[in-house]
Amino acid sequence: MIPGARRTYSTDPEESAYALFARGRRFLDEGHPHQAVMYLSRAKMVEPDKGSIRETLARALFMTGRMHRARREFAKAVAIDPVNDYAHFGLALACERTGQRTRAIAHLKLAVAMRPGIPHYERALSRLAG
Numbered sequence: 001m002i003p004g005a006r007r008t009y010s011t012d013p014e015e016s017a018y019a020l021f022a023r024g025r026r027f028l029d030e031g032h033p034h035q036a037v038m039y040l041s042r043a044k045m046v047e048p049d050k051g052s053i054r055e056t057l058a059r060a061l062f063m064t065g066r067m068h069r070a071r072r073e074f075a076k077a078v079a080i081d082p083v084n085d086y087a088h089f090g091l092a093l094a095c096e097r098t099g100q101r102t103r104a105i106a107h108l109k110l111a112v113a114m115r116p117g118i119p120h121y122e123r124a125l126s127r128l129a130g
Contacts, residue, residue, distance in 0.1 A: 007010075009081035010051075015042075015046075017043045017046040017053065020046065021043040022040030023039045024036045024037075024043060024060065025056055027039065028040075028056065028063070037057065037064060039062055040053060040057035041057060043124075049080060050080070051077045051087070055073075055074065055084065055086070055090065057073050057082050058070045058071075058077060058090055058094070060076075061073060062090065062094060067094050068098055069096040070090070071091065071092045071094035071100075074091035075091055077091075078107075079090055083116075085110075085111045085115040087116035088107045088110045088114070089107070089111040091104075091119070092105070093124065105129050107127070108125040108128060109129075110124065112125055
């Protein structure tokens with residue numbers, strides 16, 4: 001950003017971070033991750049420090065096969081909200097897919113410790129640490 005410049009965002013309620021997030025989430029829930037990425041990326045621009053936006057964007061990126069970007073967004077979601085077990089789980093899967101097995105195991109262990117008894121967390125950990 002240019003020094004002295006001010007960020008300007010639309011005051012149109014259809015362009016609020018929440019509205020963009022809701023539309024992106026709806027696309028993701030309906031199985032359209034590419035469209036979800038478009039809306040969630042815009043929501044992130046409006047509210048860059050919202051962990052829920054980062055996590056949902058990371059899920060959409062993961063579903064579109066963009067693992068490096070998904071890993072970055074999951075990592076940011078974890079940095080914003082370190083007790084978000086699902087963000088740790090997603091980060092672990094993205095790390096696994098990008099060749100970071102040790103890091104993946106560490107985040108899976110955290111996810112399992114935070115939410116014991118979640119079958120898909122435990123299966124992923126057994127598969128990687130086994």
